[in-house]
Amino acid sequence: MTRRDFPNGLRMISNVSLTLLERIARGDAEAVPECLALYGGLVWSLARKHSADPSDAEDAAQEVFIDIWRNAVRYDPMVAAEATFVAMIARRRLVDRSRKRGRSLSTTSLPEGEGPISPPTVDRAAIDDEASRVRDCLAEIRPEQRVVLEMAIDRGMSHADISAALGTPLGTVKAHARRGLLRLRELVGSPSRRPLPTGDAR
């Protein structure tokens, strides 16, 4: 973002280098189709994972984009990458829909005494560095916590589905998710894992 401070204290923001969400927050209609083109696939992919059927995914995707338009004004590029913000808004809506529906997609039962789940195959070069770093840190948390987080976040499964699939009590599933996520936060925030500063604020 390019900011210029003028002598009279008026701060001008150049529209040229604003992010899409910043432009949308300022009412730039041209940024809307650009945003949809850039993040439509991401939102659609997340919506399908969290939805019971294609019709549900369509409704979910529409609701997510309404949330994105409404929340664009809250986006701060100094806090998170734009894609992270979009995915966060999307997940919040999708998790809420899954919870209200009381059911989410999952596909198989797991045998008792489950081991770790392999992370899904992804093209590392094409995803954000931060996302890749978080995925790497996930490999370091306890297997039972990792399993629950992968089932919930990668597959959009509800805690009831995970409990049924693993044969683990609901409370244990929630405890694994909490501890796993908080441990992940520690690992990602660990000084040894922070990326070296590059001079680029983003």
Add this chain to the structure above:
Amino acid sequence: MSNMHDPSRDRLLELLADRTVFGLTEGEAAELERLLFAFPDVDREELERLAADLAMSSVPASPEPMPAEIQARILADAAKYIPSQPTPTGSRSRKTRTVLGWAALVASVLLAVGAWWSMRAIPTPGPAERRQQLLASVAQPGSDVIQVEWTATNDPAANGASGDVVWSTTTQEGYMRFRGLAANTSAREQYQLWVFDAARDERYPVDGGVFDIPPGGGDVIIPIQTKLGVTRPVLFAITVERPGGTVVSTRERLPLVAKLPQQNPG
């Protein structure tokens, strides 16, 4: 977030984690708001950003595009939620740009909707025809379309059953052909397809959709409707499930499987 061990702060972290992964009840959400008010130093979205990054890392580099008709609906709806561009007093050019911007947006919506309608106006080939079209491309250079025969198990529904699966990973489109698979009573049970993907853990096949086999014999063609992307299919399996299918298959009844020949890596 600080590491202070205050029970209220710990509870706040619990609720933030619960909200991030599974969502909260109304009571829990109210409790969370109270605690966030009490601990203003806590970053209320840190865990959600973490989960968002994790979720993004599981999305393919080239995810399936959002269908055009949904994009059109989202675009058509957007104007209701996006603020008007601030217009400095007396600045007609800015106002004109805003109007033009929304006009361009509306035009793009109309184009998208028009494209959608024109696609709808074209007669859509049925499953049997689409299957034939896919099959016709098997021999074409660079085609990834596969055809694999069903193998019947000892399940009574599969007695004398045959058929095949035709699938294209590029287009994520496929069709199942059945002959002799027992007709089901959909109010009592339904068939469900599972696709085992070498790119995923074998314990988590992709749900390929629920379907019925009508009485009367003859070939039945069923489109495959995978709920997740399939990258490297290795096995298609049919189970018998309760009406509506299941999210967790016990695989008690598994009448048909279609296994792809093992391919050399690379």
